[in-house]
Amino acid sequence: MDANGATGCLARLSRLTSPQLLLRLWPVVWRMANLVHRFGTHAITAKDFFEFETKLRELLDEMGRMIVQWKLNSLSSSMYEHPRLVFYEGNAFSCKRLSPTRNLNCLFGKIRIWRWLYEPCDGLRLPSLFPLELQLGIVAGVATPALADRVGWLSVEMTQRQLLETLRSQHHVGWGGETLRKTVAAVSEAMSPLRHQAQAGKLRSLLDQAAESVGSRRIQLVVGRDGIMLPICGLARYKEAATATVSVYDRRGKRLGTVYLGQMPQELQVALSDQLTQLLNDVLATWNAAPLRLSYVTDAGFHPTDYFRNVLRQMPDPQRPGKLLEWEWVVDYYHACQYISALAQSIFGPGREACAWAAKMRRVLKEKPGGVFRVLRSAGQLRAIRGLVGETSDYDSAYNYLRSHARWMNYADRLRLRVPIGSGVTEAACKIVFSQRFKCAGMKWGIETGANILNLRVIALSKLWSDVRNQMFNSQITAIPSTPQHSNHALSQNAA
Numbered sequence: 264m265d266a267n268g269a270t271g272c273l274a275r276l277s278r279l280t281s282p283q284l285l286l287r288l289w290p291v292v293w294r295m296a297n298l299v300h301r302f303g304t305h306a307i308t309a310k311d312f313f314e315f316e317t318k319l320r321e322l323l324d325e326m327g328r329m330i331v332q333w334k335l336n337s338l339s340s341s342m343y344e345h346p347r348l349v350f351y352e353g354n355a356f357s358c359k360r361l362s363p364t365r366n367l368n369c370l371f372g373k374i375r376i377w378r379w380l381y382e383p384c385d386g387l388r389l390p391s392l393f394p395l396e397l398q399l400g401i402v403a404g405v406a407t408p409a410l411a412d413r414v415g416w417l418s419v420e421m422t423q424r425q426l427l428e429t430l431r432s433q434h435h436v437g438w439g440g441e442t443l444r445k446t447v448a449a450v451s452e453a454m455s456p457l458r459h460q461a462q463a464g465k466l467r468s469l470l471d472q473a474a475e476s477v478g479s480r481r482i483q484l485v486v487g488r489d490g491i492m493l494p495i496c497g498l499a500r501y502k503e504a505a506t507a508t509v510s511v512y513d514r515r516g517k518r519l520g521t522v523y524l525g526q527m528p529q530e531l532q533v534a535l536s537d538q539l540t541q542l543l544n545d546v547l548a549t550w551n552a553a554p555l556r557l558s559y560v561t562d563a564g565f566h567p568t569d570y571f572r573n574v575l576r577q578m579p580d581p582q583r584p585g586k587l588l589e590w591e592w593v594v595d596y597y598h599a600c601q602y603i604s605a606l607a608q609s610i611f612g613p614g615r616e617a618c619a620w621a622a623k624m625r626r627v628l629k630e631k632p633g634g635v636f637r638v639l640r641s642a643g644q645l646r647a648i649r650g651l652v653g654e655t656s657d658y659d660s661a662y663n664y665l666r667s668h669a670r671w672m673n674y675a676d677r678l679r680l681r682v683p684i685g686s687g688v689t690e691a692a693c694k695i696v697f698s699q700r701f702k703c704a705g706m707k708w709g710i711e712t713g714a715n716i717l718n719l720r721v722i723a724l725s726k727l728w729s730d731v732r733n734q735m736f737n738s739q740i741t742a743i744p745s746t747p748q749h750s751n752h753a754l755s756q757n758a759a
Contacts, residue, residue, distance in 0.1 A: 327371035335376040351744040356381035369407040372435035403449040415450035451715040461727040462522040469511035478514025481556040487689030502528035516681030522725040548581040562598040594671040595686040605661035609653035
């Protein structure tokens with residue numbers, strides 16, 4: 264593009280937009296035209312191409328920043344026409360003066376806009392109101408919705424340092440840690456209340472998809488939960504956080520999808536249990552298309568066991584009044600295998616003999632009907648014949664674990680029914696929900712700060728980000744201020 268081409272481009276744009284904007288953009292367009300003209304006038308190298316793309320991106324961002332800033336400033340006069348009075352959340356506010364923003368950023372960098380300030384009437388001690396910011400959905404007073412969405416999405420995967428550097432290099436935003444945390448908290452606060460509805464909707468959609476599948480087995484809803492230790496600020500010891508998963512399997516035993524839940528350390532994990540119970544109740548209350556196999560696959564720790572005994576086994580069946588839902592508990596096969604290894608160490612001690620016996624018993628446990636009882640008989644006979652090499656307490660602990668949970672270890676029958684026997688999905692959730700983001704080198708977390716990241720992370724991992732974001736925007740439409748004319752119009756419509 265030469266100078267004549269740039270002039271022609273501006274001439275065409277002038278018919279579509281304001282001449283004032285074009286005058287502001289002209290220097291940037293001219294620099295862009297010169298950049299394009301110079302590139303390729305001599306032998307091109309990789310360095311030349313890199314610099315061309317980099318400078319072009321900078322100019323495009325500058326153009327975008329100028330357009331956004333100009334358009335928002337034009338809205339401050341055209342959108343509201345300076346009504347003298349507006350109503351917001353049942354209170355009246357009167358117009359006072361134009362006031363500039365202090366620190367507002369968009370996807371293209373820092374912008375400065377003017378907006379009308381409204382103060383509460385009748386001497387009410389309420390914060391001043393900026394209707395334009397509410398209309399635009401400015402987040403935490405510092406970010407446009409698009410930038411805030413970008414920050415929330417990046418915070419799911421990036422550390423604070425990485426995210427600040429990304430904002431600086433890609434969006435020309437020079438924030439500090441406090442501003443970043445404030446923005447992430449605002450995004451989390453807006454999106455978190457909509458997570459439950461989106462997750463319930465996704466599970467219903469997955470069940471519908473499973474109902475249309477072809478196969479000889481029942482559709483399965485598989486639930487799991489587990490804990491993981493996190494470093495918490497101000498505490499020398501780690502505290503246990505918790506995660507839960509709900510997965511749908513079709514008639515061929517194929518997993519169609521999973522939604523994730525998470526909770527920062529909390530006594531008795533009450534919040535996670537409540538979230539999981541509400542999600543299951545809402546999904547099952549509206550499902551009557553096909554019979555479901557309800558499976559609960561976990562280790563036999565305190566919290567998973569307590570949840571099965573006190574919640575799942577007591578859960579009423581919404582389709583059969585007076586009846587309870589039939590939940591099947593499957594104790595994780597791989598946790599059971601760890602106790603077989605402990606038995607082998609106690610009987611044989613370290614070495615090949617222990618490894619060989621443990622490998623054989625793992626196959627028996629998995630493939631033979633009543634496999635757990637075969638393992639216990641073999642271990643008891645070997646103890647009577649050989650005695651113990653290891654500690655008696657280790658042997659007794661492993662033996663008692665397998666015996667007390669034997670009724671939930673019928674793995675051969677469950678494999679035949681294509682029911683999962685391992686909590687691999689939930690174990691993976693501990694890794695992807697927590698470890699990959701919360702347990703990087705040197706990290707320690709506050710409960711509230713961690714919860715903000717965690718709430719956004721489970722939304723993203725459940726593949727619901729766009730759905731929740733759209734619901735959030737729809738819910739914000741009703742929160743904008745109204746003028747007396749709008750209020751009277753709404754009242755007349757309601758009366759009609």
